Amino acid sequence: MATHPEYEIVVGLEVHAQLLTHSKLFCGDSIAFGAEPNTQVSPITLAHPGTLPLMNKSAIELAIKIGLACNCRIEQQNYFARKNYFYPDLPKGYQISQHTTPICVGGFVPVQTEAGKKNVRLNRIHMEEDAGKSLHDIDDANTAVDYNRAGTPLVEIVTEPDISSSDEAFAYLTELRKMVRYLDVCDGNMEEGSMRCDANVSVRKKGDTALGTKVEVKNLNSIRNVKRAIDFEAERLINLLEKGEPIKQQTRSFDAGNGTTFAIRDKEDADDYRYFADPDLTPFNLDAGYINGIRASLPALHTERIARYMSEWQLPEYDATVITEEKDFADYFEQICTYTGNYKAAANWMLGPVKSWLNEQNGNIINFPVTPATLAAIIKCVDDGLLNFSSASSRLFNLVLQQPNTAPEQLAREHNLVQQSDAGELEPIIDAVLQKFAAKVEEYKKGKKGLLGLFVGEVVKQSKGKADPKKTNEILLEKLK
Structure with missing residues (x-):
């Protein structure tokens, strides 16, 4: 006391x-x-x-x-x-x-x-x-x-x-x-x-x-x-x-x-x-x-799942602990992991967009309209570079919630969300951004390397979120040499 x-x-x-x-x-x-x-x-x-x-x-x-x-x-x-x-x-x-x-x-x-x-x-x-x-x-x-x-x-x-x-x-x-x-x-x-x-x-x-x-x-x-x-x-x-x-x-x-x-x-x-x-x-x-027959039928408890997620799937303890708070939530996560090997991305989606949606709806994962296979397909779109996580979580996710029976890749293409990774498409936008921020370019060349993030962000903005940040970064570094 x-x-x-x-x-x-x-x-x-x-x-x-x-x-x-x-x-x-x-x-x-x-x-x-x-x-x-x-x-x-x-x-x-x-x-x-x-x-x-x-x-x-x-x-x-x-x-x-x-x-x-x-x-x-x-x-x-x-x-x-x-x-x-x-x-x-x-x-x-x-x-x-x-x-x-x-x-x-x-x-x-x-x-x-x-x-x-x-x-x-x-x-x-x-x-x-x-x-x-x-x-x-x-x-x-x-x-x-x-x-x-x-x-x-x-x-x-x-x-x-x-x-x-x-x-x-x-x-x-x-x-x-x-x-x-x-x-x-x-x-x-x-x-x-x-x-x-x-x-x-x-x-x-x-x-x-x-x-x-x-x-x-x-x-x-x-x-x-x-x-x-x-x-x-x-x-x-x-x-x-x-x-x-x-x-x-x-x-x-x-x-x-x-x-x-x-x-x-x-x-x-x-x-x-x-x-x-x-x-x-x-x-x-x-x-x-x-008694032994009942013992053999016992499911894995949350403590066992936390240990397995950390050892087999290399999840941080925080992620594993929060995911296993509710059995149905953990069951859904495990189903996603049968469709994707990107376990950390699956955890990020569960603890980010999915959990936020459930909180807003005051809902339960049992009533979540998107199947684990479909959520894994969204993860694949990001892993394959079709679109970045920002676009996937803010735009594609909402489209999938409205049309859960349509493939995420199809929705991304129909709604023009596929990110640009072709150098020929990106270079004109990058050149325009570097010209717009000519003074910042000079500062960058004098040692303020942190300005690179500003240039990447502006290119993504000018492309309406479609520019592939990774490819944009590569082209910018080449041009700023």
């Missing part, structure tokens, strides 16, 4: 990630986002008497994928338990969870901050079903309940108290969200609630080994808000200690409007949820062959 350097923050995060299955954890009801309230429910979701759950195999596979990517040990002997507590949006009066017997144990997520590299250790990853959603703004006198979300399959990813700053928390969540998106196990959309975070925050004097009294800030819905909540809560706790006031173990919520937290309820040292094995669900065993 900058204002209190004698203190340190200790943070543990609990992330609930909604698994990308088509149906709920124990029945066939849809989990699609945005449906009308209480339209994706059945007697099983609503816990009608006599109904029985049936396990979703896809959810188990997705949970194992996350565990393997996070370097966890996969528990082969598994069962689900009932976690008993009453809440209006919990139809059964209990939640089916693996809290006491997680499917994934231990593991870590590597993070990088300005302070350096660090492995954030995990305690566990377990599966459970989600509750419904209480709505307090529908009716002035009553709380409404939407059970569409009830039964949605989740994994809860729980860290050890390893995080020592809000920056580390930000880096961890950013890394985790990239990971689940690359694995295609969760869309990571915190605004829609498919990824939610609870932060357990405590502070202590540097050098102390005992953990301080913690508070839990619930249901943070953006990575930025997690960082803000940790910063505010750490400052609040330190101020209490400095005043000699006790810290209550509380559950708190975060007000994103003013950046503060507020108490929801005091929390005892332990909650008695009376866990016991669910009698309606049989234990399930995962053999080594099944």
Whole structure:
């Protein structure tokens, strides 16, 4: 803490990630986002008497994928338990969870901050079903309940108290969200609630080994808000200690409007949820062959891609890191590289014109109208000297966006964009420029060699952007001897 350097923050995060299955954890009801309230429910979701759950195999596979990517040990002997507590949006009066017997144990997520590299250790990853959603703004006198979300399959990813700053928390969540998106196990959309975070925050004097009294800030819905909540809560706790006031173990919520937290309820040292094995669900065993089959199916994660782009394609670390921020963006880049060997040019186009267009359109690469093969054809036009990058990016690119099914070379010729590289065409323009800047020519001959760029620029301008800068440079050097 900058204002209190004698203190340190200790943070543990609990992330609930909604698994990308088509149906709920124990029945066939849809989990699609945005449906009308209480339209994706059945007697099983609503816990009608006599109904029985049936396990979703896809959810188990997705949970194992996350565990393997996070370097966890996969528990082969598994069962689900009932976690008993009453809440209006919990139809059964209990939640089916693996809290006491997680499917994934231990593991870590590597993070990088300005302070350096660090492995954030995990305690566990377990599966459970989600509750419904209480709505307090529908009716002035009553709380409404939407059970569409009830039964949605989740994994809860729980860290050890390893995080020592809000920056580390930000880096961890950013890394985790990239990971689940690359694995295609969760869309990571915190605004829609498919990824939610609870932060357990405590502070202590540097050098102390005992953990301080913690508070839990619930249901943070953006990575930025997690960082803000940790910063505010750490400052609040330190101020209490400095005043000699006790810290209550509380559950708190975060007000994103003013950046503060507020108490929801005091929390005892332990909650008695009376866990016991669910009698309606049989234990399930995962053999080594099944786990290894899932391991073999894992895609290359962003960290692996960064290393490959740098070693095999000689891209700078910055280019490789930015390209791999989003899996779909990296997939598109790799498709371009199947059509061209100019990997650096492909990276420049992705990080330049393509990214600028996506930002202007607030779009996603999935909806980009130009195919990777066509973008590679634009790169070839530049590599072959048909036109320079400036003309290609400012003029040809826009034409291709309007007519994505027409070959870039054809568009360049139709719109008179092909650059002049014939000496016979360039020399009259160059002679006119040298005559226009006769005084500058004399300065150049006296040693101001930097003026060459002025002459080249003027020739390109006079040719309306069509002069080949490289050829122009060669002719100018010859004439200026």
